[in-house]
Amino acid sequence: MELTISDLTKDFGSFRAVDQVTFTMHSGVYGLLGVNGAGKTTLMRMLTTLIRPTGGEIRWDGQDVFRMDSAYRKLLGYLPQDFGCYPDFSIYDYLMYIASIKGIRPAAAKQRALRLLKQVGLSQAGHKKMKTLSGGMKRRVGIAQAMLNDPKILILDEPTAGLDPNERIRFRNLISELSEDRIVLLSTHIVSDIEYIASEILLMKDGRITLSGTAEEVIASMPERVWLFSVPREQVDRYLAAYRVSNLKTTPAGATLRILSAECPAIGAVETAATLEDVFLHYFGESAGDSDGTV
Amino acid sequence: MKYRIPVEISAGEDAIQKTIAASKAAFVAGEAVQSISSAEFLYQQSRYIRKCWWMVQALLLLGVCLMLHALESDYLVRRTLGIAAPLFATLILPEFWKNRNCDAMEVEKTTLFSIRQIYAARLTLFAGMDLLLLTAFFLGASLLTQITVFELMTQFLLPFNVTCCICFRCLYGGRNSSEALSILLCAIWTGLWVLVVLHETIYDAISVPMWMAFLATSAAYLGYTVRRGQQNIITFLEAKPSWN
Numbered sequence A: 001m002e003l004t005i006s007d008l009t010k011d012f013g014s015f016r017a018v019d020q021v022t023f024t025m026h027s028g029v030y031g032l033l034g035v036n037g038a039g040k041t042t043l044m045r046m047l048t049t050l051i052r053p054t055g056g057e058i059r060w061d062g063q064d065v066f067r068m069d070s071a072y073r074k075l076l077g078y079l080p081q082d083f084g085c086y087p088d089f090s091i092y093d094y095l096m097y098i099a100s101i102k103g104i105r106p107a108a109a110k111q112r113a114l115r116l117l118k119q120v121g122l123s124q125a126g127h128k129k130m131k132t133l134s135g136g137m138k139r140r141v142g143i144a145q146a147m148l149n150d151p152k153i154l155i156l157d158e159p160t161a162g163l164d165p166n167e168r169i170r171f172r173n174l175i176s177e178l179s180e181d182r183i184v185l186l187s188t189h190i191v192s193d194i195e196y197i198a199s200e201i202l203l204m205k206d207g208r209i210t211l212s213g214t215a216e217e218v219i220a221s222m223p224e225r226v227w228l229f230s231v232p233r234e235q236v237d238r239y240l241a242a243y244r245v246s247n248l249k250t251t252p253a254g255a256t257l258r259i260l261s262a263e264c265p266a267i268g269a270v271e272t273a274a275t276l277e278d279v280f281l282h283y284f285g286e287s288a289g290d291s292d293g294t295v
Numbered sequence B: 001m002k003y004r005i006p007v008e009i010s011a012g013e014d015a016i017q018k019t020i021a022a023s024k025a026a027f028v029a030g031e032a033v034q035s036i037s038s039a040e041f042l043y044q045q046s047r048y049i050r051k052c053w054w055m056v057q058a059l060l061l062l063g064v065c066l067m068l069h070a071l072e073s074d075y076l077v078r079r080t081l082g083i084a085a086p087l088f089a090t091l092i093l094p095e096f097w098k099n100r101n102c103d104a105m106e107v108e109k110t111t112l113f114s115i116r117q118i119y120a121a122r123l124t125l126f127a128g129m130d131l132l133l134l135t136a137f138f139l140g141a142s143l144l145t146q147i148t149v150f151e152l153m154t155q156f157l158l159p160f161n162v163t164c165c166i167c168f169r170c171l172y173g174g175r176n177s178s179e180a181l182s183i184l185l186c187a188i189w190t191g192l193w194v195l196v197v198l199h200e201t202i203y204d205a206i207s208v209p210m211w212m213a214f215l216a217t218s219a220a221y222l223g224y225t226v227r228r229g230q231q232n233i234i235t236f237l238e239a240k241p242s243w244n
Helices: A040-047 A091-101 A106-119 A135-147 A165-178 A191-195 A215-220 A233-242 A276-283 B013-032 B038-047 B052-070 B074-090 B093-101 B115-144 B149-171 B179-198 B200-205 B208-239
Strands: A003-012 A015-025 A028-033 A055-060 A076-079 A153-157 A183-188 A200-205 A208-213 A225-232 A244-251 A254-261 A270-272
Touching: A003 A040, A015 A040, A015 A055, A015 A200, A015 A208, A028 A040, A028 A191, A040 A153, A040 A183, A076 A135, A091 A106, A091 A135, A091 B038, A106 A135, A106 A165, A106 B013, A135 A153, A135 A165, A165 A183, A165 A191, A183 A191, A191 A276, A200 A215, A200 A276, A208 A215, A215 A276, A225 A233, A233 A244, A233 A254, A244 A276, A254 A276, B038 B115, B052 B074, B052 B115, B074 B149, B074 B179, B093 B115, B093 B149, B093 B179, B115 B149, B115 B208, B149 B179, B149 B208, B179 B200
Parallel strands: A028 A183, A028 A200, A076 A153, A153 A183
Antiparallel strands: A003 A015, A003 A055, A200 A208, A225 A254, A225 A270, A244 A254
């Protein structure tokens, strides 16, 4: 089981969305982390054969996926960022419809749909119309439809977008549960989504994979150190302007800052262990200040 | 001398249930490794088409048939047919647009049966049903009224073909086209068509071979539009500029 991406490039006119991306995936969860506009969705769309690359290739066990055509799509489960479904269908009918276009015979489809509904915690809601579902429930239906054909490659584009913290945790656990003996590629700009479940993290910026490795490796690669210290309120702005601040907690006396810096930023600052959020801030710092760079 | 000893055999309910469960499991396991055939796919697709549109189409044709029976003037017959044909064609639009209107294509393009095959199945089903409905309509109209099959073909089938061409051009026309645009274009076409058929001098100037040529051209162009659209539908999502 090997999915190889070599020099994958995609141009939209003069804009290069994905720029010579190369990596190999085996069984496990892969977290694709990057700010909005980094090229994650384009990369995933190419992996699902939705769009053709301008250059490079994608191979599954040595075979070109675009040549494999339906044989490759048979191995694929995909949850897009904007998961559209038929509002008048019930959840069960929707899953049976998707099963039919995945070529699953009705008897097997019924069994799988019921099992997946149970797995995603919707066994009591199978009769509900899709239009009545909350964002979290809809996402769970999304993962169920992606899993219907027991895919070897599961591609989830921003699966936790719009979910509340409880749903996000439930979703994370579910993905972890489903990751056995398959490749799961999960894109997100929310660090906590992949921090605990990804066996490998791929950091994507401006269409390129800038860094990859386990969470520990990625954290260890950061040249800056992380410091914690308290400052009076009037000094907060000065530190915000001078350093990358990964956290600011207001206290009655002023604020406690978590700062990324190669050198000790202030007397009394205590060095602390870096997290993936700090790494995100380090690599995507210039975008972390805006709303897209939510960590 | 040997005698038969009667033995009472009682069925073990548990064993029967186990056998049933094992049989079901074996059946499902067998089904799980096989994919559905193209014919089964077509049948499955028919289950997910909203039948109400076929009902509305049938009711429309029935209404037209009864109207034609009641109408005496050629003028009104032409006008009725000229309006009914585009209306009949546009009733297929909701089912063809639902993938795009519901943003469902992205998932459907990554499944074993591609979006091209899904559309092909819907086209086949609608074409089959419409053929049945139109055959019944033509038969009914020929029996109930004085209208000839030739008139029905030129007055109904020709505008129907052109409307279908407009609908499919819009459907396969990339992300800038919409269902509303196709309805608008169909309405404009209906207006133009009614103007032509109600204008006696224009109508009478068109000879029978010309009508037949128009009909053949419209049918050929409809075939071309569908074929080209089916080929291009794969590239439809390419134009969607999302690169997050």
